[in-house]
Amino acid sequence: MADTARIVGGSVTAPRGFRAGSTSCGIKSDANTKDLAALLSDVPCVTAATFTTSKAPAAPVLVCKEHLAASGFRAQGVIVNSGNANCSTGERGMKDARTMAGILAQQYNFDEQLAMVSSTGIIGRFLPIEKIISGAPAIDPQYDGGDDFAGAIITTDTHPKKIALEFSIDGKTVRIGACVKGAGMIYPNMATMLCYITTDAAVEQQWLQETLRDCVEDSFNMIAVDGDMSTNDTVLVLANGLAENTPIAAGSPDAEIFAESLRQITKYLAMEIARDGEGATKLMEVRVSGAATDSDARKAARAVTVSPLWQCALAGSDPNWGRIIAAVGASGAVFDHNRLEITLGETRVVQNGLAADYAQADAKAAVSGKEVIISIHLHNGVAAATAWGCDLTHGYIDENTTYTR
């Protein structure tokens, strides 16, 4: 991380010219729960985005893609509802998503193509669009409304997840703010994950898109709660340029600090999602090194995070590393079993594919904390990757046995 970036408060409204707010319009059964929110820029923004790769994408994802294509990757606002995913809702779902975008554009007086839409919640039910139409005017966006917005978009998350950084470019102070939601159906390319990132930096679109893709690849695409990929996943970066710096592009002197800040933000939020996985009591970080290829490193690291057997062992603070070996062995990554090395925290438990000489109490201590680091050396090359996940507990099952009732 560049040494000049500082953490500041305010989430998505930390950068200049962004305001946000929320309301309860009645999509969720509890009338006091926020279920509709909006994020707005004073001026149109250069926009980068990544979406779910599901073959059953939700209507709002399709509408965002349409609008970005039509606007030349520019946007001025986002409207988000929770409680209903508007997925598997066909033509009516597309119409409803366009209606949501239209409400936002009309209310804040910009072109409909500049409006982004997200939905999260139950799949397969039509949106109660009348409730959204009547509720939307009650959203009263504020220039300090970022935390309100971050709180309104969460579903089974136990708390809002947000961050903002500040640094200097061209002698101008620049900020990047962000928030994310997601706790279940998390196995990205992407996760049920909505992430909004704002910045007042001026940034060239193509470079922003490429930088975002790199950051997402090493952050949100490396976390898992349960191996389930969502139909609604969306990451948006809105750059409104109000810091008036020379626009950042590939090769700019300031490209690095911006990219590093974006990388720090996406990694932080990704880890926050894994830590807050449904029912989770522990965050695991799986560091794979010595792989022949990046792909092998990623496969091996992710395989450990989605092994229910290892996730259960972790829940019980049981250093049962045989399950790590089974997961890595089945991952498709190439390695020689007899050179494998595994370290839990600081305790080497496997060397040359065999139980190392270690004290069981040390291994147990290494998996007993709230954050557990698992290092795996494949001794088959120089590629490395890190993935994050959580343990599997009764809490996950309790949250998911009767979700639609």
Add this chain to the structure above:
Amino acid sequence: MADTARIVGGSVTAPRGFRAGSTSCGIKSDANTKDLAALLSDVPCVTAATFTTSKAPAAPVLVCKEHLAASGFRAQGVIVNSGNANCSTGERGMKDARTMAGILAQQYNFDEQLAMVSSTGIIGRFLPIEKIISGAPAIDPQYDGGDDFAGAIITTDTHPKKIALEFSIDGKTVRIGACVKGAGMIYPNMATMLCYITTDAAVEQQWLQETLRDCVEDSFNMIAVDGDMSTNDTVLVLANGLAENTPIAAGSPDAEIFAESLRQITKYLAMEIARDGEGATKLMEVRVSGAATDSDARKAARAVTVSPLWQCALAGSDPNWGRIIAAVGASGAVFDHNRLEITLGETRVVQNGLAADYAQADAKAAVSGKEVIISIHLHNGVAAATAWGCDLTHGYIDENTTYTR
């Protein structure tokens, strides 16, 4: 299924010339639990086998492969221990597995290369080989010992899983007997699954191997309990030829009834494993049709069986089919969301990618029984596949949080 095959008792000793037995040699902490078993044929057998594709295979798997290669795919007996997987045990593990094979060969007077070995249990600990050496003579194999053997090889299974069929070939009565163990770490290519199949039919080896591979592909390789593939998976077919039929080969008039019987047996045992998954209260059968390719059909069907979110919904008898759509959407199978059709039991819940007109009570009833059938039509071709899995409950977590303590 051919109309002439009948179910008979006796498991792996139902065919002529096979005997089996077991003992408690102290590998497991409870002194009364059977943990060592042997299966023997009176004469050498034509043998077919499939093993785990894990990159970290256990020593007994490697020794079986060595012996089969050396013997020209012939075997006369199998020795199996539970309580210890003899995996990640390096050279010493290989020596121990060979010692187990040697004990069997010496005790029953056949060539060591004709001895197969299996182990199941905790990964990463050396076998207590002295206990096996002193315990093995107490095994007293009987010609009606099949059920004893089937009971001795199980670990977290709630009951032994076994079957035997009888049919006629050349006017000779032929039998195929089988048993299997496996409840957790089940996501084959293969599962933590040991399966032994015996037959007194005379069968040509290459045809038997090909037929076994086909059967395994549609049975054990289509089940999942938790998405974890084991390091020890083994399926062995021993054909001793004592029925004195003309050896069955490709194109034989009797090839079909034998292959169909083998298919019925492997499918039955695979479903039994899924039904008895750790903590499972329900068996799910996922039938995918209308896929563009076999691979798409298999991917889509298996994706539903390993979706923890859908497994949890199933546990709660919640017909939350949005999670089925999310799983199929993320599976990599190609389809048009707007043509997707999903039926729970007899209740069509999704048509043209949308909620169909159905009564919630009917959908709930369809997922409330002990066996739940999920039919998914992709409307993108003619390929089909069926996969089996189970629900995800507190029981799975309870069984797996402190396994090594």
